[in-house]
Amino acid sequence: MDIGFLAQYVLSGIMLGVVYAMVAVGFTLYFGVLDVINFSHGDVLTAGAFVSLATYLGLRATGIDSPVVVLMIMLVVALGSMALLGVLIAKFFVLPLRHAPPFITLLITLMVGIAIRESIRLFYPSGSNPQSFPQLLPKTAYHWGNLIVRQDTLILILTGLAVIALVNLFINHTRAGLAIRAVAQDGETAKVMGINFEWIVLLAFALGSALAALAGVMNGLYYNEVNFGTGLMLGIIGFCAAVVGGLGNIYGAILGGFLFALLQTIVVVAVPSLTAYKDVFAFGVIILLMVIKPTGLIGEVSSERV
Amino acid sequence: MFSSDKLPGAASAVAGVIAIAVFAMVLLRIHDQWGLLALGVIGGIALLLAVRTGAAAHFERAFAAHERLMNGVVVVAFLGVIAVLAKEDFSLLILSTVLLYCVACMGLTVQLGYCGVMNFAGAAFFGAGAYTAAVLGGHTSLPHLLVVLAGGLVAGLLGSVLLLPVLRTRGHYAALITVAFGILFRSFLDVNNTLGGPQGLTVPGMTIFGWSLNQGLAIGGITLSFYVNYALVTLALAIVVYTVTRRLERSWVGMHFDAVRIDELAASTFGLNVQGLKIMAFVIGNVFAGMAGAVFAMMTGFISPTDFDFPTSLVLIAIIMLGGIGNLWGILPAAAFVLILPEKLQAIQEYRFLLYAGAVILVLLYRSAGLFPRRLRRHFPPKAVS
Numbered sequence: 001m002d003i004g005f006l007a008q009y010v011l012s013g014i015m016l017g018v019v020y021a022m023v024a025v026g027f028t029l030y031f032g033v034l035d036v037i038n039f040s041h042g043d044v045l046t047a048g049a050f051v052s053l054a055t056y057l058g059l060r061a062t063g064i065d066s067p068v069v070v071l072m073i074m075l076v077v078a079l080g081s082m083a084l085l086g087v088l089i090a091k092f093f094v095l096p097l098r099h100a101p102p103f104i105t106l107l108i109t110l111m112v113g114i115a116i117r118e119s120i121r122l123f124y125p126s127g128s129n130p131q132s133f134p135q136l137l138p139k140t141a142y143h144w145g146n147l148i149v150r151q152d153t154l155i156l157i158l159t160g161l162a163v164i165a166l167v168n169l170f171i172n173h174t175r176a177g178l179a180i181r182a183v184a185q186d187g188e189t190a191k192v193m194g195i196n197f198e199w200i201v202l203l204a205f206a207l208g209s210a211l212a213a214l215a216g217v218m219n220g221l222y223y224n225e226v227n228f229g230t231g232l233m234l235g236i237i238g239f240c241a242a243v244v245g246g247l248g249n250i251y252g253a254i255l256g257g258f259l260f261a262l263l264q265t266i267v268v269v270a271v272p273s274l275t276a277y278k279d280v281f282a283f284g285v286i287i288l289l290m291v292i293k294p295t296g297l298i299g300e301v302s303s304e305r306v
Numbered sequence: 307m308f309s310s311d312k313l314p315g316a317a318s319a320v321a322g323v324i325a326i327a328v329f330a331m332v333l334l335r336i337h338d339q340w341g342l343l344a345l346g347v348i349g350g351i352a353l354l355l356a357v358r359t360g361a362a363a364h365f366e367r368a369f370a371a372h373e374r375l376m377n378g379v380v381v382v383a384f385l386g387v388i389a390v391l392a393k394e395d396f397s398l399l400i401l402s403t404v405l406l407y408c409v410a411c412m413g414l415t416v417q418l419g420y421c422g423v424m425n426f427a428g429a430a431f432f433g434a435g436a437y438t439a440a441v442l443g444g445h446t447s448l449p450h451l452l453v454v455l456a457g458g459l460v461a462g463l464l465g466s467v468l469l470l471p472v473l474r475t476r477g478h479y480a481a482l483i484t485v486a487f488g489i490l491f492r493s494f495l496d497v498n499n500t501l502g503g504p505q506g507l508t509v510p511g512m513t514i515f516g517w518s519l520n521q522g523l524a525i526g527g528i529t530l531s532f533y534v535n536y537a538l539v540t541l542a543l544a545i546v547v548y549t550v551t552r553r554l555e556r557s558w559v560g561m562h563f564d565a566v567r568i569d570e571l572a573a574s575t576f577g578l579n580v581q582g583l584k585i586m587a588f589v590i591g592n593v594f595a596g597m598a599g600a601v602f603a604m605m606t607g608f609i610s611p612t613d614f615d616f617p618t619s620l621v622l623i624a625i626i627m628l629g630g631i632g633n634l635w636g637i638l639p640a641a642a643f644v645l646i647l648p649e650k651l652q653a654i655q656e657y658r659f660l661l662y663a664g665a666v667i668l669v670l671l672y673r674s675a676g677l678f679p680r681r682l683r684r685h686f687p688p689k690a691v692s
Contacts, residue, residue, distance in 0.1 A: 243478065
């Protein structure tokens with residue numbers, strides 16, 4: 001196969017991987033601090049995309065049309081509102097059930113997710129149809145042989161990688177990040193050390209949900225389309241990525257995200273006739289990996305007290 | 307008002323079942339939206355009164371005390387409802403669908419409620435049975451009762467593929483396996499052209515010993531809806547599955563399931579074969595779901611991947627959650643609530659998923675054992691005082 005085509009696939013694979021990794025980091029953050037799976041994460045992503053879309057339409061109505069300004073305002077509104085939504089979900093649905101069996105928290109967040117998704121479908125104007133997302137980034141294309149690289153793709157990939165690096169920096173090199181890691185390691189002890197447990201949990205949910213909103217906006221900008229179901233698949237993929245990487249481990253989540261994108265891309269490149277089966281293949285391999293490494297690639301260190 | 311130390315007699319339980327059956331009958335027959343609203347209000351007030359005066363608790367204890375008799379009474383009540391609705395296609399279709407969902411949910415109860423094995427792919431196993439029925443019913447001359455059995459077996463076999471991952475993983479990791487499998491199944495059906503792709507498949511109607519179920523029975527010059535036949539068949543399936551599940555629960559196996567669910571480690575130190583029990587629960591549950599799926603396919607005559615997607619799995623989970631995990635009798639009212647309400651109230655049809663989600667969230671927050679929690683097992687039936 002031509003090297004240019006290959007590079008093209010690699011590039012789109014990286015783009016997918018960046019989005020998956022961002023979603024997966026959210027799952028792993030939640031799991032770290034509270035040992036819960038927040039299944040509404042994917043739908044928070046959709047909500048973020050729709051909020052930014054609504055903001056865009058609102059801004060256009062008021063006559064602001066500088067793409068940079070519009071995009072900045074969209075991001076601020078979407079990230080801010082989703083961080084708030086994440087805090088509300090944690091405060092009213094997850095924290096009250098902290099001591100319930102894991103199955104219960106899993107179920108309630110799934111239901112919160114359905115509620116968000118259905119609300120978008122029912123209450124956003126013609127929300128059951130796909131909505132076109134504005135093209136706000138420059139789309140000048142560079143050609144190298146068969147490889148076509150558009151500026152917007154590059155900007156999105158670089159932004160995504162930068163954000164992932166920043167989150168990593170935040171978690172591993174700031175005081176707040178230290179507190180999150182402390183709570184993740186042992187909530188009780190962290191409390192004894194004077195860390196405000198609830199605040200840290202809410203901070204983690206705000207951070208994760210803002211990341212999801214950003215991923216939603218990036219996904220919208222890349223495909224120029226959002227629909228109410230966007231987050232369902234992305235959420236499940238992000239969940240798989242986080243679990244395969246090893247829940248609670250931020251590097252695991254990033255690894256898992258890129259791994260899933262790699263699996264999907266491999267099918268498309270290696271057996272083009274089976275492109276339609278790329279999700280079947282990717283999920284199949286994920287299940288297989290779980291057999292080999294039942295607690296993820298970078299395994300969660302767990303010991304059981306009896 | 308009602309003394310709590312004496313076991314109540316059967317009469318009150320029978321009266322309760324009759325009241326519920328009459329309510330269901332009226333509910334299924336009324337099509338006028340205002341009438342439905344009025345019925346809903348009446349039903350709500352009656353329920354509230356029953357709970358407030360202690361009649362509901364009394365009914366529950368009476369029901370449990372005379373379970374053998376009550377099983378028969380419920381079957382008779384079902385036959386009565388079917389007889390009254392004998393000429394109404396749509397109502398009977400809903401009734402049969404409720405029963406089939408109950409069967410699938412009994413499978414989930416064995417897995418999740420008894421043994422604690424998570425399964426978020428209930429709809430996939432239901433679908434496996436349905437597609438088996440479509441393929442075998444359409445292309446072979448296998449007797450249709452065997453097709454139903456084959457549907458269960460295929461679902462069970464398909465589930466066996468997941469055995470290793472399900473056994474090796476725990477908690478959230480195990481949840482991932484079934485979630486991933488559910489998505490995989492749906493997306494496989496969507497892209498596989500041999501199985502009809504997104505357009506789905508048509509399924510021939512059921513024939514049992516030369517009796518075609520798609521032909522309405524004619525009794526005394528009146529032709530009944532052919533859904534009467536399906537309602538009877540689904541009722542029979544539900545009775546069989548209920549009996550098996552109940553026997554399983556009451557047996558040593560059921561006791562071992564409980565032990566594994568409550569504490570795996572403790573169970574294994576007492577010499578229980580934890581892995582074997584989990585395999586058993588998982589396979590049995592999937593077989594039930596598959597059989598329900600096979601009958602569902604032959605009843606509706608048409609299936610497509612959207613019938614078996616992830617949200618449907620969640621509906622199944624929502625039913626057992628609302629009914630009270632592990633409580634077999636809780637499934638019926640929960641399934642009826644989840645399936646009948648949106649079908650009848652056209653105004654809320656659009657909003658049904660939002661309503662399910664809201665209802666389950668409320669139940670989880672305020673009554674996390676479900677509406678009708680499972681009672682502690684009784685080893686010896688107490689003597690009834692009439």
